Amino acid sequence: MTKPYVFITRKIETEVLKEWTETFEVKMWEYEERPVPRAILLEEAAKADALLTMLSDKMDRELLDVAKNLKVIANLAVGYDNIDVPSATEKGITVCNTPDVLTDTTADLAFALLMATARRIVEAAEIVKEGKWTGWSPMLLAGHDIHHKTIGVVGMGKIGETVAKRATGFDMDILYHNRSRNVAAEERLGARYTSFEELITTSDFIVCLTPLTNETAGMFNKEAFMKMKQSAIFINVARGAVADEEALYEALVKGEIAGAGLDVFKQEPIGPDHPLLTLPNVVALPHIGSASVETRQGMIMLCLDNITHVLSGKQPKTIVKL
Numbered sequence: 001m002t003k004p005y006v007f008i009t010r011k012i013e014t015e016v017l018k019e020w021t022e023t024f025e026v027k028m029w030e031y032e033e034r035p036v037p038r039a040i041l042l043e044e045a046a047k048a049d050a051l052l053t054m055l056s057d058k059m060d061r062e063l064l065d066v067a068k069n070l071k072v073i074a075n076l077a078v079g080y081d082n083i084d085v086p087s088a089t090e091k092g093i094t095v096c097n098t099p100d101v102l103t104d105t106t107a108d109l110a111f112a113l114l115m116a117t118a119r120r121i122v123e124a125a126e127i128v129k130e131g132k133w134t135g136w137s138p139m140l141l142a143g144h145d146i147h148h149k150t151i152g153v154v155g156m157g158k159i160g161e162t163v164a165k166r167a168t169g170f171d172m173d174i175l176y177h178n179r180s181r182n183v184a185a186e187e188r189l190g191a192r193y194t195s196f197e198e199l200i201t202t203s204d205f206i207v208c209l210t211p212l213t214n215e216t217a218g219m220f221n222k223e224a225f226m227k228m229k230q231s232a233i234f235i236n237v238a239r240g241a242v243a244d245e246e247a248l249y250e251a252l253v254k255g256e257i258a259g260a261g262l263d264v265f266k267q268e269p270i271g272p273d274h275p276l277l278t279l280p281n282v283v284a285l286p287h288i289g290s291a292s293v294e295t296r297q298g299m300i301m302l303c304l305d306n307i308t309h310v311l312s313g314k315q316p317k318t319i320v321k322l
């Protein structure tokens with residue numbers, strides 16, 4: 001009997017894969033940092049029973065149409081905006097993601113980015129490293145306080161709730177906006193549900209954690225940035241396209257907001273010429289929200305587990321439902 005064919009679109013390392021090859025025929029794209037070219041992805045998709053994919057792999061209608069044997073797509077991310085889920089579902093292909101295992105790690109990064117932006121940590125560290133620390137002055141690299149300020153979480157899912165939990169340790173007032181009320185966050189953390197308008201106008205820190213959908217694309221636009229406090233700091237650890245980057249740049253240059261901490265961009269990776277990188281009040285990271293050794297292993301294991309389950313006719317642990 002031929003073994004089911006599994007294509008993994010990036011080089012990943014885990015002990016389990018060795019055992020896996022007894023049950024499955026596994027092929028892996030050999031580069032860790034370079035995405036698999038589209039033509040190869042299409043070729044592999046046409047043969048595969050399962051795909052282990054990354055956000056950079058577009059699982060669109062064209063690909064799903066050629067993927068005649070495909071039973072499962074396991075995406076190494078909680079987000080799945082790279083996948084045409086309605087088309088996959090229509091074709092009977094199971095789509096799996098990696099929620100839960102990355103919640104704490106991503107919330108940690110969101111808070112680290114908030115702190116780094118508010119307290120100008122990256123700028124300060126660079127000055128010391130570059131030998132530009134010439135002396136002390138009263139306002140040298142003075143940033144903004146975090147404690148006792150108001151944090152506004154846009155997207156109060158599991159990660160949002162965990163960021164809010166971190167915020168309680170800093171005695172912050174917590175506002176949130178979400179498609180639906182998160183009663184648990186209200187009861188446990190004292191978070192207060194507000195309209196998007198109230199959240200952006202009254203928060204000191206606006207943390208974007210909403211998934212990218214047709215409704216959320218560009219929700220942080222020129223108008224939204226104009227409504228924020230001049231002292232506001234915008235943090236995005238969700239998806240770049242949720243914010244209008246040109247409007248954000250303009251708001252930062254005009255001093256309509258005080259700073260931005262960005263882990264995500266509309267088009268990733270961004271090059272050194274990206275306008276936002278010219279601004280001292282921007283802290284930019286290369287999409288590392290869930291990038292801890294432990295969590296990445298957890299995400300890989302969950303993807304492999306989900307593939308095993310689907311290919312052996314069982315229910316996967318984490319399935320994306322329409």
Ligand code: 8YV
Pocket residue numbers: 054055056076077078079080102287289290291
């Ligand atoms: C991914 C992410 O791990 O989970 C998500 O949705 O954005 C990250 O945690 C990363 O983008 C790799 O696919």
